[in-house]
Amino acid sequence: MKNRYNNLRYQTWSMPDGKAKLALMEEAIRIADQYLTEEDAYQSRMDYSSAALECGCPERLLVSFAWCLSKFERQPDQYSSHSIMWHYKWVLNQIWRMPQMTAEMIGQVFDDFKEKCLHYGYTLRPYYQQQVSYMLSQGRTEEAALYYKEWRSAARDGLSDCKACEQNLFGVYYFRLNQNKRGLQMLKPIMEGRMSCGSIPENTYGNLLGPLLKMKEYEQAKETAAKAYQVTNGPQYLKEYGTLMEYYTVTDMPKAVKLYERTIHLGLAFKMPWDRFHYLLSVRLFLQEWSKARRRKKLAASEQVTLEWLEQETRSLAAAFDARNGSDYCTLHIEEKEEQIRKLIAVYRKS
Numbered sequence: 347m348k349n350r351y352n353n354l355r356y357q358t359w360s361m362p363d364g365k366a367k368l369a370l371m372e373e374a375i376r377i378a379d380q381y382l383t384e385e386d387a388y389q390s391r392m393d394y395s396s397a398a399l400e401c402g403c404p405e406r407l408l409v410s411f412a413w414c415l416s417k418f419e420r421q422p423d424q425y426s427s428h429s430i431m432w433h434y435k436w437v438l439n440q441i442w443r444m445p446q447m448t449a450e451m452i453g454q455v456f457d458d459f460k461e462k463c464l465h466y467g468y469t470l471r472p473y474y475q476q477q478v479s480y481m482l483s484q485g486r487t488e489e490a491a492l493y494y495k496e497w498r499s500a501a502r503d504g505l506s507d508c509k510a511c512e513q514n515l516f517g518v519y520y521f522r523l524n525q526n527k528r529g530l531q532m533l534k535p536i537m538e539g540r541m542s543c544g545s546i547p548e549n550t551y552g553n554l555l556g557p558l559l560k561m562k563e564y565e566q567a568k569e570t571a572a573k574a575y576q577v578t579n580g581p582q583y584l585k586e587y588g589t590l591m592e593y594y595t596v597t598d599m600p601k602a603v604k605l606y607e608r609t610i611h612l613g614l615a616f617k618m619p620w621d622r623f624h625y626l627l628s629v630r631l632f633l634q635e636w637s638k639a640r641r642r643k644k645l646a647a648s649e650q651v652t653l654e655w656l657e658q659e660t661r662s663l664a665a666a667f668d669a670r671n672g673s674d675y676c677t678l679h680i681e682e683k684e685e686q687i688r689k690l691i692a693v694y695r696k697s
Contacts, residue, residue, distance in 0.1 A: 347381040355393070363401045363580055371397055375410075388417055388425060395433050402581025404440045405617045411437055427466045431505055434459050438476040442483060443620030445666035452480070463505070471500035472507065475515065482522050483620070485675035494519055510541040514550050526557040537570075548578050552586035555593040559690050564697060567593065575601070581612050584621050588613075588628030592683075595632045596690045602632050607646050614647060623663040627680060630656040631687050 354374040361367040371394045378386040391410040398406040411433050418430045438459055442452050460473045474497035481490035506512070513536055520529035535541045536550050551574035558567035571593050578586050587609040594602035606629065613625045633653055636645075645651070664676035 347377050351377045351382060351386065351390075355390075358397070363397070363582070365401065365403065368394070368397060368401050368403060368406065384417070385424075388414055392429060392433065395436070399436060400580070400582055402584065402612060402616060404436075404621075405444070407433075407436060407440060428504060431459075431462060431466060431468065434462070435472050435476065435505070435507075438473075439479060440618070442480050443618050445619055445663070445670045447670075449670060449672075456480075468505040469500045469503050471497060471502060472505050474500060475507065475512070478519060479515070482519070484671045484673060485679075487523060490519070490522075508543045510536060510543040510546040513541055514546050514553065517550070518553050521553060521557050526561055529557055530554070530561075548574070548583060549586060551578065552583075552589040555589055556686075559593070559596065559694070562693070562697070564597075564694070568597070571597075575605070581616070584609070584612055584616050584625045588625040591628050591632050592687060595635050596687065596694050599636065603636070603643070603645070606632055610645075610647050610651060614650070619663055619666065623660060623667070623676070626656055626663075627660050627683060630660055631683060634684075635687075635691070 351374055354370050354377070358367050358370050358374075361370070371390065375387065375390045375394060378390045391414050395407045395410045395414070398404060398410065414425075414430060414433070418425045418427075438456060441447050441455055456473070456477065459476075460470060463470055463473055474493045477493040478490050478497055481487070481493060507515075513532060517529045517533035517536075520526070520532060533550055533554060536547050537554075551570050554570050555567055555574070558564075558570065571590060574586070574590050578590065587605065591602050591605045591609070594605060609625075610629070613622065613629065616622050616625065629651065630653065633645075633651070633656065637653060660680060661677070664680055667676045668674050
């Protein structure tokens with residue numbers, strides 16, 4: 347069985363990201379649990395956790411990580427503290443994306459991560475960074491500003507995200523505060539090619555499009571969108587696909603259609619509620635504009651993906667997050683996005 351286990355692992359290394367890859371990794375986990383060592387079972391789950399994010403199934407990370415964390419806590423000298431803490435950062439960035447996770451539960455997870463950072467000799471830089479994202483997801487900009495200040499002040503160490511990823515998030519932070527010029531300045535090193543990593547600039551392109559349109563920087567937006575359309579590839583970029591679809595809904599409807607056709611199967615299969623909410627909202631904005639003219643073309647998944655269904659799905663998800671967060675931020679976000687795209691279309695068509 348060891349040979350079968352090794353063959354499965356070797357096979358997944360050359361497979362494209364997707365559920366077929368995860369299925370083979372799950373078989374490897376079952377073999378390790380039944381026939382091999384605890385170390386094999388642990389490592390196969392650590393590999394699975396990483397693949398789950400890349401394959402567009404981040405909810406599966408939580409199960410495999412919980413198993414590994416439990417083993418690590420019982421035998422901390424047997425496993426790498428850095429590896430488990432690196433995966434723990436991923437969990438912090440995913441756990442609040444599910445409205446069924448209560449604020450109390452999320453707080454406990456953040457507190458545990460913070461405690462472990464200090465115990466294993468890391469600074470709190472990644473803790474503050476994840477708090478910024480969590481606060482911004484609720485529209486709690488004052489608290490986000492406090493955490494942002496702590497994030498920028500804390501020293502970098504081996505648990506910090508790479509400089510390109512952090513720089514990208516610095517820009518996102520200012521965009522969310524509607525300080526678009528400051529956000530653009532933060533992203534300048536990335537756009538000039540001086541910073542990059544495995545996910546940057548792919549993530550950055552999507553973050554830029556809305557602010558560039560608001561600032562009427564149409565040529566730069568066009569160039570950025572073209573780059574994004576070319577390089578963004580994979581189920582882990584669902585939210586970026588949605589943002590790009592919104593841009594082309596404003597500027598180039600035929601291209602928006604192509605992007606919809608290319609990604610809708612990913613969106614319908616995606617389980618993580620936060621990402622699903624944002625993508626389906628982008629689809630809704632696209633379909634609202636598409637439906638204003640008589641069309642001969644029948645869109646993919648048109649029997650399921652109707653304006654009525656999208657209204658129900660996005661409103662339901664927004665209500666679930668708002669109930670958990672004790673606010674109306676996500677519901678207002680829907681209305682703001684609809685108003686924003688109407689204004690952008692009107693302004694762009696006059697230009």
